[in-house]
Amino acid sequence: MTEMKTELSRMGAVEAATWLLGCEIIRNFPEGEARLRIVETEAYDESDAASHSYNGRTQRTDVMFGPAGHLYVYFTYGMHHCINVVVGESGYGAAVLIRGLQPVSGVEFLEARRPKHGVELTNGPAKVCEALAIDRSLNGHDLSQNPLRLTRERKSISGITTTTRIGISKDSHRLWRFYETDNDFVSKR
DNA sequence: TGCCTGATGTTCT
């Protein structure tokens, strides 16, 4: 698992965003474990005006500049959380936003926290956080540790589609959004 | 199906 962090530290945000597609996230709840595979990501780094790290290191963005393989959680629009995997060398502000997950097991634990069925459970960054019960108490969390782990075992994916990112106004021309082709758990728009 | 809007808190200028 330490190897996973080493690999992520050697990648730029774009490379990591494609690499993470197909990886599994394991969430430990008191009642049991849920596993989900990553099907949609977006890349952000400090050269990019849409990134939180673009304006330098602040109290909020501090973990983005920390070691790879940790979790950056931020709160937005007054009611939603979103999660990113920190990547790249320590000191460089880069991360990959997790936009969509496909449940593999433990769906009942997710539905207990977000009462929706099917793709509506996890097809969007804030939906993912609600289903996984993630808030800023997990900001900076080490993804090689419980209760939230990132596995290195990657499942095969059908293909990768590349598009512009969603919901941003700056540097919106960058083709930095990636998702598994034809996967229903990808967010809309 | 698709546009519009309200809900709501944190961060930075």
Added chain:
DNA sequence: GAACATCAGGCAC
């Protein structure tokens, strides 16, 4: 004081 990496519900077509 504005901007914001969102979502869900309502209404028009």
